[in-house]
Amino acid sequence: MRFLQNDLKIKPLARAETIPSDWYTDPAMNAFERKTIFDKTWQFVCHISKLSNPGDHAVASVADNPVLVVRGSDGSLRAFYNVCRHRGGPIAVEDGCGVKALQCKYHGWTYTLEGHLRGVPKFDRTELFNKKDYGLVPVNLDIWDGLIFVNLDEKPAPLAKFYHGISERIHPLKLEPMRFHQRVIYDVQCNWKVYVDNYLEGYHLPFVHPELCKLLDYAQYQTETFEYYSLQHSPITPEENIYTSGAGTAFYYFVFPNFMLNILPGRLQTNLVLPLSHDRCRVIFDYHYNDTESEIARKKIDDDLKYSDWVQHEDITICEHVQKGLNSKAYTKGRFSVEMENAVHHFQSLLKTYYKKSQSRSSKRKISK
Ligand code: FES
Ligand SMILES: [Fe+2]
The missing domain is CATH 3.90.380.10 (Naphthalene 1,2-dioxygenase Alpha Subunit; Chain A, domain 1)
Incomplete structure (x- = not known):
């Protein structure tokens, strides 16, 4: 411009x-x-009460990028691009709860709630392929007063910098x-x-x-x-x-x-x-x-x-x-x-x-x- x-x-x-x-x-x-x-900025996804249990997940669109936030088996919240590493299919098309794994909606590759590639149907004959190299791509996630945000920038300034003073004021x-x-x-x-x-x-x-x-x-x-x-x-x-x-x-x-x-x-x-x-x-x-x-x-x-x-x-x-x-x-x-x-x-x-x-x-x- x-x-x-x-x-x-x-x-x-x-x-x-x-x-x-x-x-x-x-x-x-x-x-x-x-x-x-x-x-480059922190973008709101949802309140933590929407994702209380392992396997609860929410989808969002951030600067036209599909993003997925999921609570892992370990209780932690993580964000990923909602994009399968096979041929770009969607991992989730809507919010959901309590899933045991994340499964791509295109050809069914499965990922753990922590984003590791686990199940790859009919891939036995593919050579030089290591599942470890095809995990979901992570996105920065941060939480302020129960609100979940993601940021596509690789090294964003902390979310707290932008919300500084609001909790004290309210x-x-x-x-x-x-x-x-x-x-x-x-x-x-x-x-x-x-x-x-x-x-x-x-x-x-x-x-x-x-x-x-x-x-x-x-x-x-x-x-x-x-x-x-x-x-x-x-x-x-x-x-x-x-x-x-x-x-x-x-x-x-x-x-x-x-x-x-x-x-x-x-x-x-x-x-x-x-x-x-x-x-x-x-x-x-x-x-x-x-x-x-x-x-x-x-x-x-x-x-x-x-x-x-x-x-x-x-x-x-x-x-x-x-x-x-x-x-x-x-x-x-x-x-x-x-x-x-x-x-x-x-x-x-x-x-x-x-x-x-x-x-x-x-x-x-x-x-x-
Ligand atoms: S694009 Fe996800 S399994 Fe093919
Ligand atoms: Fe108005």
């Missing part, structure tokens, strides 16, 4: 322009961002003891960054979510930015809170580049935003709760799912309109509200930092040739 150097400059919020519209609409951006951002709330309840998937006709930008500001709430707006006290709504994440937070009271029975704080974290943690007492909803193409993305909502059993909890969960789905559809509708606007001849760049859009500016500044890093890597490669 070629960029105008001026577009990559990071300016103070009050003077900055939004990123140019072709970063949202150029088909070439998809492959560029896969290489510069999604190949204390005494803890995410690890929660239980995964349900996954809901939305496909949206917009570039993934349109969806992220929209998440990062409350400026649109009176116009896009008038009903939600009546429930919240905007004077109390605040946005703070940190090195790799931003936080929107507001106090909640029992009356305005459909999820829990006590007052507290609602925390809405965005962690660069594509992950959101919506935390309320007793409830965690995560949103993962995956690019599908330059003008389509998939948003995966995972719902987790402390209590999923009692009758009152089940009623609240039901309300939560319905309410979130309704708000999500309002956001999808506006994001799809915005994608068309960005793609129009009328628009190239806009400006930011200093009061309301500091987290959008923060996200877009991090994007520029990652784009620039890749530019300096490729110019170093050219020089060394």
Whole structure:
């Protein structure tokens, strides 16, 4: 990708322009961002409660690479490319539990839960073939507060660096003891960054979510930015809170580049935003709760799912309109509200930092040739 150097400059919020519209609409951006951002950052897979026992496994797509996370017989979690070493078949096509071994869906090669090749049908006459050389290819895995992440980079910085300070801030709330309840998937006709930008500001709430707006006290709504994440937070009271029975704080974290943690007492909803193409993305909502059993909890969960789905559809509708606007001849760049859009500016500044890093890597490669 070629960029105008001026577009990559990071300016103070009050003077900055939004990123140019072709970063949202150029088909070439998809492959560029896969290489510069999604190949290099920690990507969420699922909560540990989904993989409690040996043989439990979850599939994910990371920068278009099929990935598999599995709990081994020894109790450890491991991640692999979900790609058979025979001819590239899939080891698992969906999440599952309690399997004794991993079996490729193409010709049935089997691997142990630790990724070693074990069973190879009808291979007796193949020469110079050693099963030891054909284990599943491992992927880096790390866990933060019960959430499992993978990273395709060979030597990634530790996950804790990116999440530093969040556990302390939400204390005494803890995410690890929660239980995964349900996954809901939305496909949206917009570039993934349109969806992220929209998440990062409350400026649109009176116009896009008038009903939600009546429930919240905007004077109390605040946005703070940190090195790799931003936080929107507001106090909640029992009356305005459909999820829990006590007052507290609602925390809405965005962690660069594509992950959101919506935390309320007793409830965690995560949103993962995956690019599908330059003008389509998939948003995966995972719902987790402390209590999923009692009758009152089940009623609240039901309300939560319905309410979130309704708000999500309002956001999808506006994001799809915005994608068309960005793609129009009328628009190239806009400006930011200093009061309301500091987290959008923060996200877009991090994007520029990652784009620039890749530019300096490729110019170093050219020089060394
Ligand atoms: S591709 Fe997996 S067994 Fe052939
Ligand atoms: Fe919204």
